[in-house]
Amino acid sequence: MSTTLPPQPGGDTDVAAPVPVVRDSGGGTSLWKDAFRRLRKNPQAIAGAVIVGLFLLVALLAPLLARYGGEELPGRTYITPTHIPGFGEVDGFPLGLDRFGGDLLSKLIWGAQASLVIGVISTAIGLAGGLLLGIIAGGFGGKIDNVIMRCVDILLSVPNLLLAVSIAAILGQGAFAVMIAIGVAQVPIFARLLRSSMISQRSADYMLAAQTLGLSRGAIIINHQLPNSLGPVIVQATLTLATAVIDAAALSFLGLGGGRPQTAEWGRMLTYAQAELGIAPQLAFLPGLCIAITALGFTLLGESLREALDPKTRAK
Template sequence: MTSTTAMPTAASLSSPFQRWRRRFLRHRVALAASVILLLLVVIALLAPVLAPYNPYQSDWLAISSFPTAAHWFGTDELGRDILSRIMYGARLSLWVGLASVSLGTIGGIVLGLIAGFKGGWLDSLIMRSSDVLFAFPGMLLAIAVVALLGPGLNNVILAVAIFSVPIFARLVRAQTLTLRHSTYVDASRSVGASNTTLMFRHILPATLPSVVVYFTMRIGSSILTAAGLSFIGLGPEPDVPEWGNMLASSRSLMMAGAWHVSVFPGMAILITVLVFNLLGDALRDTLDPKAR
């Protein structure tokens, strides 16, 4: 009697990252969102090269002019090229979104790991503090923080980061509660692994897929919040080429029929937020085993 042994396939020999990459490349929405995001990053990084004009330069002969061959997106109330200001504004908006969510994610991960792993009064303290922050709408909390610290780009980043912390803390805590008594964690504990090692080497990696998904989606909402703060005058200086500032300065011109001064910055915000949300959904579909 002869026995045959099944040969391992290429899929079974590939790493988890390679398998995820194949799933991601087959996801059409993910590819489209990634291409648009890459284009936004290139525009932001190369704004000094790609922008046709200096964002602070005024053309006094073309004040509030509609789109023309010389100014593709038109000019604002001071004759500044809107396309150039949008390109430079991409640098600020992407930086605010990335920096604020990164700070919030780091703080939330640390607090969530401690709360879920330690439990007891420390867990109650962290979670009740998070509930207090959850009681405030995110935009209202950001306004309160900026009102206390003063307007400015760095304070906007800090304000957006603060109301991102409890969201990531609760997400990481929920998974830590499930993982802290798993077999591989108990095995590491039995051979003398410290609590720090258990949290950051064994539990944290298992929470990263969910964190990455929400991190991506949170960047879009943070960009929207930062633009809202700038719109009400709590962001950078009014002349800084930032999308929220551009919308704020266009309020009087919209009533006069100058639609272009608000439509193009608004479209930039819409496309950027939509791209991050679509990319987050695609990452969830390709990283979450329950979604496949």
């Protein structure tokens, strides 16, 4: 694109001088692209992602990383009533043995897989139930909304862990009961969060445009209102994974996790390490450290994602 300049004084002819046009190559970015860009610059998010990534790798590659199975007891002959081998005391067992004669390192690796399975499935159960209740309450409102939210308020009045313990006690011992208990305890949190997010979207311009086009309420809710309300719920799901890992360990610690005593699961390892705190404190310290670091990773990542999606922080 060019513009013709006026004739220069004293010149015989008119000269067309090109004038460069500066074009704005920038463009708008989506909410999630902008959030990802902010996460890449956040040290807290990077630290959380590294921890979560390592946890996932260890859990998924447990059959390759662990030298022994989760319930194998290769070191039973080294255990005495007054001594449990610790770090490097027995060749082939770098972290030592547990009270049953199992390889402590292998048990920790298999425990990561057990925590991942319980955490993911229980979070999926809570998310599915919360989405169902939240969509009905936030999308349709009215008396249905009032009934659902009063039930949610009742559930929220009970401490989360206490509710999970009560449900697990009713269902009986076992990993499946633990997952159901933790998932059901998380349902009211997701339901209330999604309902609030959907209500805040009711007055948005795209909602008015969809209504003007004559779309049915169900189509508007599923195709427009729900997708734009899922951001806070996804963030909460990340944070709930940290809570699920802790709750699973707590239920196993209380004896509700089922399984055999030597089964590799961090909470169960803590339970049976109490009697040996005086002679083998690493049996309690290492599983507790794994639980704390894993929960910290999910918490850091979830909080960073919450900040990245927050309109107030994005405007800065």
